[in-house]
Amino acid sequence: MGTPRIYKTEAIVLRQRKMGEADRVLTLHTLTHGKLDAKAKGVRKTTSRMSGHLQPLNRCMVQLVQGRTMEIIAGCETLESFQPLREDLDRLSRALYAAELADRFLAERVEAVATYRLLQETLRHLQGDADVDLVLRRYEMKLLEHAGFRPELDRCLGCEVPMGPQRNFFSPMAGGTLCPSCGAGTAGSRMLSADGLKVLRLLQRASYKEIERLNIPPALAQEVERHQRSYIACVLERDVNAAAFVERLRREQQRLEI
Ligand SMILES: [Zn+2]
Numbered sequence: 002m003g004t005p006r007i008y009k010t011e012a013i014v015l016r017q018r019k020m021g022e023a024d025r026v027l028t029l030h031t032l033t034h035g036k037l038d039a040k041a042k043g044v045r046k047t048t049s050r051m052s053g054h055l056q057p058l059n060r061c062m063v064q065l066v067q068g069r070t071m072e073i074i075a076g077c078e079t080l081e082s083f084q085p086l087r088e089d090l091d092r093l094s095r096a097l098y099a100a101e102l103a104d105r106f107l108a109e110r111v112e113a114v115a116t117y118r119l120l121q122e123t124l125r126h127l128q129g130d131a132d133v134d135l136v137l138r139r140y141e142m143k144l145l146e147h148a149g150f151r152p153e154l155d156r157c158l159g160c161e162v163p164m165g166p167q168r169n170f171f172s173p174m175a176g177g178t179l180c181p182s183c184g185a186g187t188a189g190s191r192m193l194s195a196d197g198l199k200v201l202r203l204l205q206r207a208s209y210k211e212i213e214r215l216n217i218p219p220a221l222a223q224e225v226e227r228h229q230r231s232y233i234a235c236v237l238e239r240d241v242n243a244a245a246f247v248e249r250l251r252r253e254q255q256r257l258e259i
Pocket residue numbers: 157158159160161162179180181182183184
């Protein structure tokens with residue numbers, strides 16, 4: 002059965018762009034139909050009643066009508082506005098990064114309920130008392146897993162031996178860990194400390210509740226961020242539409258290496 006001409010679904014607004022004089026095109030992560038673009042007519046006019054409901058990051062109930070090239074938003078009602086994120090620039094930039102990352106990893110019109118729930122949960126935790134960077138790291142790890150890019154962290158991708166509690170290597174190109182002897186000669190692999198490996202594994206397995214109790218030193222947090230970002234950049238590099246985003250990740254990575 003195809004999608005009906007008019008349907009209602011819950012959605013998180015990932016981003017928006019202007020179109021023509023008064024319209025916007027919104028990229029929505031819908032609960033029932035995955036990621037899709039939808040046109041909001043006249044929302045840039047001051048009289049628009051919909052515009053407030055369609056801010057990026059808003060979770061809302063939308064009524065969509067199938068158009069010739071894309072869906073048209075016929076109605077919209079906010080379910081959750083994540084207001085605390087909008088009042089704090091640090092939190093807001095992290096939340097927008099989370100939305101952009103979801104946009105990069107989601108395929109068009111492929112239902113992704115688990116990713117939807119993950120993003121919703123992440124936005125909620127970014128509002129709370131937890132270390133917002135660790136919240137993002139866990140989000141990245143889960144998102145990679147949902148997209149089919151779960152990094153290997155238990156065995157060496159070269160010789161299959163289980164990873165020991167020593168200095169190992171992480172290879173974005175190989176997709177995970179390498180033991181000291183395999184990693185030393187592999188181009189692009191970087192040193193991974195024993196604690197770094199522990200944190201990466203924890204991020205893969207722990208819930209947000211467990212992450213909230215974690216307190217890790219800045220140097221270790223940076224090491225983990227560096228490995229994850231280089232892996233994400235490597236995964237997304239094959240996607241031509243993500244070029245500018247990958248460039249930004251690479252710049253961030255350089256900042257972490259200084
Ligand atoms: Zn090995």
